[in-house]
Amino acid sequence: MSEKAGYENRESKRSDREEGSAVVEFVLIATPLFLPALLFFMAMQNTAMEEIRVQNLARQTVRAFVTADSVTQGHQRIKYVLDRYSEIESKNQKRYGFTYNLSCGGERCLTPGSRVKIELYRSFSESSISDETTAVHAWSSYSVSDDSGNQQSNGRGGRKAIAVATGIVDKWRE
Amino acid sequence: MNKPRNLNPNGDSREEGSIEAGLTLIPTTAFFLLVLQFVVAGSVKTVETMNLQSWLNRTALYAIDGEIPARVLSSPLPGGGELLMADSSSKVPAFVATGSALGGERDPEVSLQAVAIRE
Numbered sequence: 001m002s003e004k005a006g007y008e009n010r011e012s013k014r015s016d017r018e019e020g021s022a023v024v025e026f027v028l029i030a031t032p033l034f035l036p037a038l039l040f041f042m043a044m045q046n047t048a049m050e051e052i053r054v055q056n057l058a059r060q061t062v063r064a065f066v067t068a069d070s071v072t073q074g075h076q077r078i079k080y081v082l083d084r085y086s087e088i089e090s091k092n093q094k095r096y097g098f099t100y101n102l103s104c105g106g107e108r109c110l111t112p113g114s115r116v117k118i119e120l121y122r123s124f125s126e127s128s129i130s131d132e133t134t135a136v137h138a139w140s141s142y143s144v145s146d147d148s149g150n151q152q153s154n155g156r157g158g159r160k161a162i163a164v165a166t167g168i169v170d171k172w173r174e
Numbered sequence: 175m176n177k178p179r180n181l182n183p184n185g186d187s188r189e190e191g192s193i194e195a196g197l198t199l200i201p202t203t204a205f206f207l208l209v210l211q212f213v214v215a216g217s218v219k220t221v222e223t224m225n226l227q228s229w230l231n232r233t234a235l236y237a238i239d240g241e242i243p244a245r246v247l248s249s250p251l252p253g254g255g256e257l258l259m260a261d262s263s264s265k266v267p268a269f270v271a272t273g274s275a276l277g278g279e280r281d282p283e284v285s286l287q288a289v290a291i292r293e
Contacts, residue, residue, distance in 0.1 A: 021195040027202050038209050045216040052220065056227055056289070063291050064251060073253045081257055081289065084249060088259050089287050 050124045050161040057085060057098075058120040058165035065102065066116050066167040071109050078118075097123035112171045122161045207269045211282070215266045219284040222264040227288040230260045234290035244286070251291065260288040 061078045068074035082098045098120065105115035226244055233246070244262030251257050266282045 021192070023195040024198055027198045031202065031205065034205075034209075038212075042212060042216070045213070045220070049216070049220055049223070052224065060289055060291050063293075064255070064257075067253075067255060067291075067293055069253050076252045080252055081291070084257055084259060085287070085289050088247070088261050088289075 046124070047159065047161065050122065050159075051163065054120055054122050054161040055163040055165070057082065058118055058163035061100070061120065062116060062118040062165045062167040065118065066110070066169045067173075068110065074110065110169055110173075112169050112173050114169050115166060116169065117164065117166045120163045120165070123158050124161060204270070211266075211269045214269070215282060215284055218264060218266050219286065222262075222284070223286045223288065226260055226262055226286045227290075230258055230288045230290040234258050234292040244288075248292075255291060255293045258290045258292055260286075260290075262286045 061081050064077040064081050065074040068077050078100065082096075086096050086098070100121065101119040102109070103117040103119075105117075108114065109116060229243060230246070244260040247259045247261065248256050249259070263283045263285050266284055268281050
């Protein structure tokens, strides 16, 4: 038994050692696990923020519409609100991405007491921020429909925030 | 004179290196702080935007309410009424030194916007 057996014993012990360092293994394993979690939570937060923005804009735009004198003027007011908001939000870079649908409960949208519903959409993916079109695009893509025939606006790629708001035309308006 | 290598009872050299292993915590901690910065900045932006929007809604309904927390722009709407837009920024607690200690950059800020219609 001799020297050869001792050598083999040492070799087998050396190959069985798999202790590693807990710290190094934690870093190597945890970081790739946490990175997707980070991206997910940031995307969630971005989506929530965008939903809040679009929800508020939907409320304001439907109010702007129901206080207009005519349907055409109502659309002008909606476009004005969305344009101004886009300008103030993105000072240097172009960012728009709004499209909307309007549904009216009555035969005529601005009859006193009629219910007006707006569905406001906004694309907000990273690509849509850089590859932004002007307000003209969204202005040309809006559609108006009544309750019986809801129409879908032109969509754009990426994520989309959707908000629905309802307004009632004041009964004292003639 | 060469020092003898540190041998364990099995005869192989020890190369575990606890210090070197601990050094990997430095980028991990930096990464953690960066993530924390992002999360806190996002949360602050959400909360402050809602506060600003709430304040602007009250202002549109009644009158300027208390201290003015933002730059408020007013522009007339087609057909009457006016559009109020508030533009502001809010400071975020800094967890990562981005040169502010050297007087280079300012503390991180998030920009806030709000709109409301005054009839």
